[in-house]
Amino acid sequence: MSVLIAFLSLMIERATGYPDRVLKAIGHPVMWIGSLISLLDRSLNRADDPAPTRRAAGVAALVAIIVSTGAVAWVVEALLLAMPLVGLVIVALLASSLIAQRSLGEHVTAVARALELEGIAGGRRAVARIVGRDPERLDEAGVARAAIESLSENFSDGIVAPAFWLAVGGLPGAAVYKAVNTADSMIGHRSPRHDAFGWASARFDDLINLPASRLSALLIVAAARFVPGASPEAAWRAVHEDAGKHRSPNAGWPEAAMAGALGLALAGPRHYGGVLVDDATMGAGGRREATSADIRRALQLYWWADGLLIGLMGAVAVIWYTVA
Template identity: 70%
Template sequence: MFVLLAFLSLVIELALGYPDRLFRAVGHPVAWMGRLIGFLDRTLNRQDWTLRSRRAGGVVALCVLVAVAGGVGWALQSLLGAGAGLLVTALFASSLIAQRSLASHVEAVASALETEGLEAGRRAVSMIVGRDTAVLDEAGVSRAAIESLSENFSDGVVAPAFWLAVFGLPGALAYKAVNTADSMIGHRTPRHAAFGWAAARFDDLVNLPASRLTALLIVAAAWVTGAGSAAKAWSAVQRDAGRHRSPNAGWPEAAMAGALGLALAGPRNYGGVLVDDALMGEGGRREAMAADIRRALRLYRAADAILIALMGVVAGLLFLHG
């Protein structure tokens, strides 16, 4: 049932997204999680505590967050049950997946560069990346958009669908809670270096399977569509993915870089701090442009379609053998 739930949720989200009217009326599950994380941060991350105490507070906060998210998911799933309830569960679970919004935000960067120029492109890409965008040229804006598309395909689409297929709604909600915590408190700032340690490390762990699967999906998409080189994508994954500072982001970024013949990642500025990361797709060109964003989106949509088809096939096989 869980694989079918993941399949239905992917299809629903692709078709409907998360309606603006619903967002204005009740908010979004990620926003609800964010409020809980903020409360835990204020309560368990006291600046006058020792670093050891704050790290312990972060572990407690993570446990509370996962327990609450997983518990709510279990209660909803148990209450709704199978049959028509499965569709309602899938409708709720679809809010944890970001296929439409991801494509929309990245496409907005390409459109801004094409129609309004560099400043508009910088504004558009600043909505989806954390790096300093004011000094980026067109190539930098384009690379940032493609890198964000690659990494968020893993974090925002493949990972929640994967955990939904494995553990149902409790798994997807718990994953999303961990991922949200990492984005809010998992940074190495003075306030969160100790408190956010557990969230950052656990987020690395739960994203391991999805990041590898995402790389394979991008390679497969390049092979199916001809929009990129599947062979170069696979070579880049084998050569470069493990050199990324993140244990996960390098996999989809390297696959996308190799498929498009680009060199992604490398040195970047975050809050005025230079992060000297390894190149993904080493040897590829750095002069990316809006047309490369369009090519990346084509690969993303094909890879997403393969993911949905894969979930559908597995659900069908499990049904036949059930």
């Protein structure tokens, strides 16, 4: 049932996205989860506590986030699936809100369009909406690389990972994944306030993203077979040679696959909040001078990889029900 829900959710979200009128009316699940995380951060993360105490408080906060989110999702799914067909469709609709195929594609397309129509100033404004690095330090090639890197990484943690955990654990699995991923983005960064408190969230997010990051790389490698000018062989070689060099245990996999497929050199030294982060290059030996045309080729790869993910979920669902 969970695999079928994952397949239906991917189909629904790719077709409709998350409607603006729904967002304006009730918000988004990530907003609700974010409110809980902010409350726990204000309540448990006390600046005058020593680091071990703040780390323990962060573990307690993570457990609270997982238990509360998982419990609510489990109750909702159990109640809805008591109504076999209608309940299944409603669960798939709810789960589709935890996947971001359309919005990711739209945001990255907006960067390419801004570069083409407004030049570097427009490109910087557009890319600032999807990356955390300093946009004013980016030239046109830097803007294009940032958009492609964001597309690659978010394909993994914004689409493949929630779909994977949805297939494994149903609505509770996807909801817990999204809660942990949101916690990592809010409190998992290394700042004076969150270095200790957010440690558990950051490490657990790394752990639960391991399978999806590898699957994302494989999907991008396979998708390169269908995109003119892309190379699955070079994508596979970049994954093998560069993915493990990335400072993140997960981001390097889809980034390296995308870099190799397009013949680009992604990642490398970047500025975040005025601080230079000296990261390894993904697709070493590739072109550094990326353009809006490369963003559009990356989007082609992305949509093909996403289609392969949907097909994979559909095939697994058919095989599962045939065998069962």
